[in-house]
Amino acid sequence: MKKTLLAIVATAIIIPAAIANNFEEPADAIKYRQSAFSLIAYNFGDMGAMLKGKKPFDAAVFSSRADNVAALSKLPHEGFIAGSDKGDTEALAKVWHDKADFDSKMTAFQDNAAALAVAAKSTDQNLIKQAFANTGKSCKGCHDVYKKD
């Protein structure tokens, strides 16, 4: 029991040390996640414009955008470090209070974005639209709970 607990504590210390400790201060972490979110919004927005007929649907561009969103979806999470609820951010303190739920919503977003990138390589517009809608719901579902209005 003691050994297991020690192993858990050791893991908890080692993993963040390897991944984190790269942001010198919370403001850097905030900027990092905001940069990633803004790139996601830009690429996702262009896909939406194509699906809504605001611009011609270009399968290659759409797929490239979807690949970008899938890759970018993995980035913001790292920026939600402890202490970065204060500062120039729209993230609510609830992110850190309900961290497990926030983390699971972020994972669901990543999964939906990955599925959208796969769907975008098909010619099935219904599949593409459904995958796009699922990803959009992931964004909204998290924003509704964890982002300032």
Next chain:
Amino acid sequence: MKKTLLAIVATAIIIPAAIANNFEEPADAIKYRQSAFSLIAYNFGDMGAMLKGKKPFDAAVFSSRADNVAALSKLPHEGFIAGSDKGDTEALAKVWHDKADFDSKMTAFQDNAAALAVAAKSTDQNLIKQAFANTGKSCKGCHDVYKKD
């Protein structure tokens, strides 16, 4: 001959229409490329810290960083739209004067970043270090010519 020229002109019109026209003003394009570059610098910097022994080398984290850099390397180019040499940017006007050379340097960076992502999945530290150095040279080679000091 006329037909070929028409096809080239048509392609030249259609491709930018599909890809661009998403930035409402040059400042948005500048912010887009700067966001992408800052995410690249963060991920690449962490890889450098591992290779230089400033932190433990973690193969999984290193490979994930390399994947991020490879995906992100494709983003900044879109932000170098006409007119975005003015404003809050460190890009020199030379980017647009020598656009073909700039574009080829950007492509070389993307190729080197893709090769680094592949190398990062190996256990060959020499291969990894060489691929990392090549990518770093791509960054510096472009900055030396096209970025303000």
